[in-house]
Amino acid sequence: MSSAGTSNKPASGHVSASGQLQQRRGLGDLIAKKPELVTLGLLIAICIAVAIANPAFLQPSTLIDIGRASVVTGLFALGVFVILAAGGIDVSFTAIAALTMYSITLLAINHSPNMPIYVVFLIAVAGGIALGVLNGFLVYTLRVPSLIVTIGTQYLFRGGLLAFVGTTWIMELPGQMGTFGRISLLEFETANGATVSLPVYFLILPAAAILTWWIMRRTLMGRAIFSLGGSPDVTARLGYNVKIVHLFVFGYAGALAGLAGIVHVTANRLANPFDLVGTEIAVIAAVVLGGARITGGTGSVIGTMLGVLLVVVVDNVLVMVGIPSTWQRVFVGAFILLAAAFFVTRQRKFKPAK
Amino acid sequence: MTQNTQKNRCFLELRNIHKRFGGVHALRGVDLSLEAGEVYHLLGENGCGKSTVIKIMAGAHPPSEGQIVLDGEVFNELTPIQSLDFGIETVYQDLSLIPNLSVMENVALGEQLVEGHGRLLRRIDRARMQETATKALSQVGLDVTSELMSTIVSELPLATRQLVAIARAIACEARLVIMDEPTTSLTRREVENLIDVVSRLRSQNVAVLFVTHKLEECYRIGGHAIVFRDGQCVAQGPIESYSRADLAELMTGRQISEKRYREGSPSEDTLMSLANFSMPGRFHNVGFNLRKGEVLGITGLSDSGRNELALAIAGIRPAASGTISINDKNIRIATASDSIDAGIAYVPEDRLSEGLFLSKSIYQNEVALILRKLAGFMGILDMKKGKEIAREISADMRLNTADIELPVSSLSGGNQQRVLIGRWLSINPEILVLHGPTVGVDVGSKDAIYQTIQKMAEDGMGLIIVSDDLPELLQNCDRILVMNAGEVVSDLNGASASEDDIYQAMLGSVQEGAA
Numbered sequence: 001m002s003s004a005g006t007s008n009k010p011a012s013g014h015v016s017a018s019g020q021l022q023q024r025r026g027l028g029d030l031i032a033k034k035p036e037l038v039t040l041g042l043l044i045a046i047c048i049a050v051a052i053a054n055p056a057f058l059q060p061s062t063l064i065d066i067g068r069a070s071v072v073t074g075l076f077a078l079g080v081f082v083i084l085a086a087g088g089i090d091v092s093f094t095a096i097a098a099l100t101m102y103s104i105t106l107l108a109i110n111h112s113p114n115m116p117i118y119v120v121f122l123i124a125v126a127g128g129i130a131l132g133v134l135n136g137f138l139v140y141t142l143r144v145p146s147l148i149v150t151i152g153t154q155y156l157f158r159g160g161l162l163a164f165v166g167t168t169w170i171m172e173l174p175g176q177m178g179t180f181g182r183i184s185l186l187e188f189e190t191a192n193g194a195t196v197s198l199p200v201y202f203l204i205l206p207a208a209a210i211l212t213w214w215i216m217r218r219t220l221m222g223r224a225i226f227s228l229g230g231s232p233d234v235t236a237r238l239g240y241n242v243k244i245v246h247l248f249v250f251g252y253a254g255a256l257a258g259l260a261g262i263v264h265v266t267a268n269r270l271a272n273p274f275d276l277v278g279t280e281i282a283v284i285a286a287v288v289l290g291g292a293r294i295t296g297g298t299g300s301v302i303g304t305m306l307g308v309l310l311v312v313v314v315d316n317v318l319v320m321v322g323i324p325s326t327w328q329r330v331f332v333g334a335f336i337l338l339a340a341a342f343f344v345t346r347q348r349k350f351k352p353a354k
Numbered sequence: 355m356t357q358n359t360q361k362n363r364c365f366l367e368l369r370n371i372h373k374r375f376g377g378v379h380a381l382r383g384v385d386l387s388l389e390a391g392e393v394y395h396l397l398g399e400n401g402c403g404k405s406t407v408i409k410i411m412a413g414a415h416p417p418s419e420g421q422i423v424l425d426g427e428v429f430n431e432l433t434p435i436q437s438l439d440f441g442i443e444t445v446y447q448d449l450s451l452i453p454n455l456s457v458m459e460n461v462a463l464g465e466q467l468v469e470g471h472g473r474l475l476r477r478i479d480r481a482r483m484q485e486t487a488t489k490a491l492s493q494v495g496l497d498v499t500s501e502l503m504s505t506i507v508s509e510l511p512l513a514t515r516q517l518v519a520i521a522r523a524i525a526c527e528a529r530l531v532i533m534d535e536p537t538t539s540l541t542r543r544e545v546e547n548l549i550d551v552v553s554r555l556r557s558q559n560v561a562v563l564f565v566t567h568k569l570e571e572c573y574r575i576g577g578h579a580i581v582f583r584d585g586q587c588v589a590q591g592p593i594e595s596y597s598r599a600d601l602a603e604l605m606t607g608r609q610i611s612e613k614r615y616r617e618g619s620p621s622e623d624t625l626m627s628l629a630n631f632s633m634p635g636r637f638h639n640v641g642f643n644l645r646k647g648e649v650l651g652i653t654g655l656s657d658s659g660r661n662e663l664a665l666a667i668a669g670i671r672p673a674a675s676g677t678i679s680i681n682d683k684n685i686r687i688a689t690a691s692d693s694i695d696a697g698i699a700y701v702p703e704d705r706l707s708e709g710l711f712l713s714k715s716i717y718q719n720e721v722a723l724i725l726r727k728l729a730g731f732m733g734i735l736d737m738k739k740g741k742e743i744a745r746e747i748s749a750d751m752r753l754n755t756a757d758i759e760l761p762v763s764s765l766s767g768g769n770q771q772r773v774l775i776g777r778w779l780s781i782n783p784e785i786l787v788l789h790g791p792t793v794g795v796d797v798g799s800k801d802a803i804y805q806t807i808q809k810m811a812e813d814g815m816g817l818i819i820v821s822d823d824l825p826e827l828l829q830n831c832d833r834i835l836v837m838n839a840g841e842v843v844s845d846l847n848g849a850s851a852s853e854d855d856i857y858q859a860m861l862g863s864v865q866e867g868a869a
Contacts, residue, residue, distance in 0.1 A: 033506075219476060219478060220470070220473075220475070220477075220478055223455065223459060224474050226454055227454075231450075234451070235452065237446070238434065238464060239413075239435040239464065239467055239468065240467065240472070241435075241474065245474065297454035298454060
């Protein structure tokens, strides 16, 4: 390189960006980069506290209970994570799930009681995609914040369900929909002799998590989603098709919601059109507890799953230590504030020097 | 691509391009042709249409009228991906990096996006991404470590970000690299490196289009000058054939001399005095006196501690130790409002993110600091008085509009800067600290800002200009303090020093320090 008459040392042409970065190492840095470690720490702390207060917590059946209870929230949360990463937010996914699960149950009862379960899932996913893509289309074309759009569509989907599809509970599920929820993967006997089983549908969650991880980390779409969450204008300028990204994230979240709806029906052996809607804030809370920023562009699948576990554990095990269920919300709320305060102070500390 | 057979043929041609934004006619019939392997300097004042023309080439804006010809193929408009596909790479002024992705991804993802013609459902080839990023980053002179590669861009210092943006542009097989003010936050060393990169691109038959206000760099790089004024191309030719005065006249349409603005001299009374000012790792034992009516320059490389010193005086990031006294009274500066109370006004370097409320009106921006003064009965603001004051400020600062209700975002960079300076003048500070007062500001606005600086000094204010624009310091300052590695290493007379003296002081002890 030309040295402009200053006879620089050979290495002086290189900028020591790494030198400035080295000052910010250690635990704090690690947490700033991997906020899900905080979630993990919190989760472990709660489990230890509960185990000390009530040793009955430490048995396989607890794990199975938690696993089973995580599936629906977990599927929803993966969808929310993808949308949050793209800088949006969705509150209509529970309505998508309710609408698809109830409509499909009715469809199966009235037209094809012996519909194989995979067809049920396919239709649910397709329906979820259609409704989700509608969200994405509206967000993109109207240029309205996705919160507003999805509040609108949540009302539409739910109102449509109750007004046009039905309001009665369906207790007798048709054919395979009724039996699928009972197929078990693992069975355990609890201390008091009852059998607890981990149902096969549990596998849907890890499968969806791995798929989401792969899309977000290994494909251009995943990077485009994070880009959009980081800076929408720049993303468009760099040649990413922002419209496709919008349709994809909302469609994907819709697909997961459709899936979650069917899991919910088969697990409970009941199709209740009033179910699910109202749980969206808890799901968003779980994702945020997993380290995703509500302002977009961050988060991870691992963190999301840990956030879900945290919420589910608080929901399910606080009872075991004698804390009334009404207190669960207090705990979740406190955790959210704690985690948020923690992440924010870390970010301030790590704001780069100009 | 049959790149070699097309040597010296026109690569990109603009034919009669017009662009209107609402009522504003930003480009009025631009004809331009760029050839492979040539270097062009697009010059002009802010608001003359330079950025718009770039955005049309990059496919970010469609033209309202006219045609774009690429390799003989005629387009009425381009999409970003088409433009990238033809090898047009842009380093935007705002850098256009994705803040939450890693350095490696920022530099090398585009290659794979363009290869798939924008298709997103593709697997990323990480090995290739790494290879491409390593090559490009080392070409711009960055020390490529795996830590740098995985660092999230928003955690990098500004100068490194600028280099990363340049690396992205040269990472792919570019055929035209457009650089919009690529050197604003680079040190001299990094600029030299960039000039090397440009000559390498040139030898690879790549066209380079620079947009800059730094004329000395244009002359150093050489090539063709393209001068814009009011949305039209007013001159085009080898840059050596124009003098600085010629170019300034072409850009502004009037004559501007490269004179020394500083005529007066400071009084004998010490206004502010700093002693043993230190912040570990940033600057140490800085001490100086500022007299009434004095214009004091502070410069140094970007890591010399000059920026931190300015922030410490402003109370934004207070110093760890040291004393500061104003009119022989010791004061404590722990917060920005301490500094304001002591009569120190600070105009930040990054006016867009640190100073201005862009979507608010000129009026609201200008009176932002004197709201307490305007508040009357029950805290209700006296709007009429406020507007009167705002009109006065606008006139004093010679804004190019009299309409104080316009949003600040509609102004050019130079006029925005004047609004910001005007706001600080509204509190009648005794000391005004200007941090990079003319970064990204055109020649005409510079002139107005310099005249304001001199007028304020004549009125007895003490001014500190923290800048790396050496002609600016030499034109305006009584004294110039040069910082290096956190210390003031030189105190030069503004009237007699030369750019070279300052450079020697800036770089000199870098070598001593390294030895």
